[in-house]
Amino acid sequence: MLAVEEVKKIATLVAMRFPEEIREDVYSAAVEGALTAVRRYNPQKGDIEAYAFSYAKGYAFKEWHRLKSGHLSLNYTYEDKDGDEVRLEEFVGDEDNGYGEVEVRLFVSELAQDEEDRKILSLLLDGASQSECARALGKPRAWVNYRLRRLKEKAERLLTGEVERF
Numbered sequence: 815m816l817a818v819e820e821v822k823k824i825a826t827l828v829a830m831r832f833p834e835e836i837r838e839d840v841y842s843a844a845v846e847g848a849l850t851a852v853r854r855y856n857p858q859k860g861d862i863e864a865y866a867f868s869y870a871k872g873y874a875f876k877e878w879h880r881l882k883s884g885h886l887s888l889n890y891t892y893e894d895k896d897g898d899e900v901r902l903e904e905f906v907g908d909e910d911n912g913y914g915e916v917e918v919r920l921f922v923s924e925l926a927q928d929e930e931d932r933k934i935l936s937l938l939l940d941g942a943s944q945s946e947c948a949r950a951l952g953k954p955r956a957w958v959n960y961r962l963r964r965l966k967e968k969a970e971r972l973l974t975g976e977v978e979r980f
Contacts, residue, residue, distance in 0.1 A: 816866055821848045824863070828870045836881050840874045842945040842955060847873025880959065925965050934961055 851869035
């Protein structure tokens with residue numbers, strides 16, 4: 815078995831290979847990978863540290879690819895119904911478009927199906943990472959990722975006019 819400190823050491827070694835701005839999310843994924851390896855470990859598979867390291871690295875790269883592919887973010891660029899690119903932050907926060915803060919609240923309430931979605935969106939608006947959202951809700955990061963993908967798809971439908979707003 816690996817001690818907690820060894821799992822943290824493996825995750826840190828893996829995370830240090832990634833850019834600083836995503837290190838926290840990648841570190842969390844690496845810890846998850848190392849813990850999964852510990853649960854699945856069979857002594858016939860060789861050294862547990864090497865086995866855990868390979869799992870941690872795999873989970874970290876999976877997280878990196880997920881982050882590269884985009885997820886719901888106020889910085890995410892959507893195409894509006896006129897075909898123009900617009901950042902969600904610009905759309906919901908622009909006082910000149912007549913919406914302002916009321917629009918932000920209405921848009922979030924449209925996106926959020928339940929209290930958990932509202933909490934995730936609120937945390938994102940405050941600058942939290944997916945890992946921080948998961949900790950705050952007491953849920954796995956994969957669950958938060960699933961909810962964010964669903965919210966992103968709905969935001970795109972709303973902004974492209976596929977779904978009628980308000």
